[in-house]
C-alpha cells in the first residue's frame with residue numbers, strides 16, 4: 226500500500242501548474258469576462274496538447290488526471306473542461322481540442338446549459354449508454370448576468386438533438402465516475418486556491434497595528450479552510466486510485482464521496498475566503514468571489530452535495 | 542500510488558487473522574467500566590497473549606523485543622484487531638506507545654534492559670505525569686520541582702489528568718530541575734516508581750463519573766538520580782523525541798469504532814418510529830449520515846496517506862494535526878446526530894430496552910474529551926495556521 230505520488234505524477238502536476246501560470250495567469254482568465262467567447266479557442270487547443278483531455282489508455286491515469294484538474298481549478302481556467310475530457314473518450318475532435326463539448330444535466334428545476342454560444346457538441350450519460358451529438362448549435366436563450374461571469378449559461382428553448390449512441394451502459398457508468406472524480410479534483414483546486422489567496426492577504430493586510438493573520442480568529446478560519454481542502458484532496462486521490470483499478474473500495478461510491486466533500490470544501494473555502502478579505506472580498510476586483518462562484522457552479526454538476534450525501538447514505 | 546495491500550502485507554494479515562480467530566474465543570468478557578483492578582488484569586493478560594504470539598510491541602524495533610513491523614503492518618494489525626473487537630491497548634497505552642518508545646530512543650542500556658521486556662509482557666503499567674493544574678496547553682510552564690540531594694531527586698508538586706494514575710507501576714514524569722532557566726530548558730524526564738513513599742494519587746471523577754484519571758500529589762518523594770532519562774534539564778527534547786514516534790496510526794482503532802457506530806446508527810434510524818414514520822424517512826438525517834460516513838471514508842484515506850508518508854520518511858508531520866481536527870469535529874457531530882436519533886433514550890448511559898443505545902451516549906461524551914486531550918482543537922488550529930500556512934506565531 227502506498228499513497229505517494231511517483232515521479233511521473235509529480236512531473237505532470239508541475240507541468241500543468243506551470244502551463245496554467247504561463248497561459249492562464251489571472252489577468253488572462255479575467256479578460257474572458259468582458260468577451261462573448263469566454264473560452265479562447267487557441268488556448269483550448271493548447272490544453273488538449275498538454276494531454277489533459279486524454280484520459281485512460283495511453284493517456285493520463287485517473288490519478289494523474291485528478292492532479293491536472295486540481296491545477297485547472299486552482300487557476301480558475303474557464304470552460305467545460307470535464308465535459309470535453311469525457312467527450313474526448315469518444316470523439317477525436319474533442320480530444321484534439323477542436324470541439325467544445327458540454328454535458329447535459331437534468332432540468333432541475335430548469336433546463337440550463339453552460340457555454341451555450343460556444344458548445345458544438347452535447348454529451349448525455351443515460352441508462353442505456355453515452356449519447357453524443359457533434360456539430361450542433363444549441364437553441365438557448367443566453368442569460369445576461371450569469372452567476373459566474375466565466376461560466377455563461379443559457380436556458381434551452383428546444384432539447385438538443387439526441388445524437389448517436391457512442392458507448393454502452395458500461396461506458397456511461399465509467400464516465401460517470403470520471404466526471405465525479407475530475408469535477409471533485411477541480412473543486413479541490415478551488416478550495417486550495419481560495420485558501421492560498423486568503424492566506425496571502427492575511428499576511429499582508431494590517432489592522433490594529435498587526436497583520437490580520439496574527440489574530441487567532443482569522444488564523445482559525447484559515448486552518449479550517451486548509452483542513453477541509455486537505456481531507457477533500459485525499460478523498461479525490463482515493464477515488465481516482467479506485468477508478469484506476471488500484472484502489473480500496475467501490476469506485477462509484479468513492480467518487481461520490483469525493484465530489485460531496487470537495488464540493489462542500491470549495492463552497493466553504495470560497496465563502497470563508499471572502500470573509501477573510503473583509504470589504505475587499507465583496508469587490509469585483511478581488512478574486513475571492515471568483516473561487517466562490519465557480520464552486521457554486523460545480524456543486525450543481527451531476528449531483529450537488531446534498532443529493533450525493535443521500536446517495537452515499539443509501540449505499541450504507 | 543496504489544492503495545491495495547501488497548502480497549507481503551496480505552500474508553501478514555492472513556497470519557494475524559488466523560491467530561485472532563484462534564485465540565479470541567478464549568478471551569474472557571470485558572470487565573465492567575469501573576472495575577479498575579479487573580480491567581488492568583484483562584488488559585495486561587491480553588498483552589501477555591500478544592507477547593507469546595510475537596505481536597507485542599508491533600512497531601518496536603526487533604532488537605528491543607518488538608516485531609519491527611512497518612507502519613502499514615501496524616495499520617493492518619489495528620484494523621483486524623478492532624474489527625474483531627479484540628481487547629484494546631488499554632492500560633498498556635502509555636508503556637507501549639509513549640514511555641517505551643522514549644526509553645528505546647533515550648534510555649541507558651540498563652534502563653532499557655529492566656523496563657522494556659516488562660512493558661512488552663504486560664507486567665508493568667505506566668502512566669504519564671506531564672500536565673499540571675497550572676500547565677496544560679502551555680506544558681513547558683510546569684512547576685513540579687525536583688531538587689538534587691546527593692544521588693537522589695526530592696520531588697514536590699502535583700500532576701493532574703494522569704490517566705491510570707492509581708493503577709500504574711511507573712510514571713513517565715516531567716519535573717522542573719532548573720527554575721531559573723528559560724521554561725523549555727529547565728525540565729528533566731524521570732522514571733518514577735509509583736509505590737515510592739510520598740506519592741498520593743487521588744482519583745478525579747470524569748464527567749462520566751468514572752475514575753479514569755487522577756490528581757497525583759508529590760510530597761518529598763525521593764527517587765534515584767539514576768532514574769533520569771537523558772541529561773538533566775534536557776527533558777523537553779526527550780519528550781519531543783517521543784512525539785516523533787507517531788506513525789499515523791494513533792486514532793485507527795478509534796476511527797473504526799466511529800465507522801461501526803455510524804453504520805449502527807443508520808440501522809437504528811430505520812427501526813425507530815415516531816409520528817408514523819421512521820427516523821430514516823427524514824431526508825435531513827439521511828444526509829447527515831451520508832456526510833459522516835463519507836468523511837470517515839476520507840479520513841481512512843488520510844490515515845493511509847499519513848501511514849504511507851511515515852513509511853517513506855519516518856515522519857507524519859502536520860498530517861496528524863489535520864487528521865485530529867477533522868476527526869474530533871466529526872465525532873462531535875456524530876454524537877449530536879445520535880442523540881437526536883435516539884432522543885429520550887439518550888438520557889441513560891446504560892442501554893434502555895433492546896435498542897443498544899448506551900454506547901452512543903458514552904461515545905458522545907468520549908468525543909468531548911478527544912478535542913481536549915493530546916492537544917486541544919484550538920492549539921491544533923494554531924499549529925496548522927503557523928506551521929503549514931506560515932502565519933505569525935502566537936505571542
Ligand SMILES: Cc1cc2nc3c(=O)[nH]c(=O)nc-3n(C[C@H](O)[C@H](O)[C@H](O)COP(=O)(O)OP(=O)(O)OC[C@H]3O[C@@H](n4cnc5c(N)ncnc54)[C@H](O)[C@@H]3O)c2cc1C
Pocket residue numbers: 441668669670671672673676677678679701702703704705754910913914915916917918919920923935
Ligand atoms: C481524558 C483526558 C486524559 C488525559 N490524560 C492525560 C495523561 O494521562 N497525562 C497527562 O499528562 N495529561 C493528560 N491529559 C491532559 C491534557 O493533555 C490537557 O487537558 C490538555 O493539554 C489541555 O490542557 P488544560 O486541560 O490545562 O487546558 P488549558 O490549556 O487550560 O485550555 C483551556 C482552554 O483554553 C484554550 N487555550 C489554551 N491555550 C490557548 C492558546 N494558546 N490559543 C488558543 N486557545 C488556547 C484551550 O484550547 C482550551 O479550550 C488528559 C486530558 C483528558 C481530557
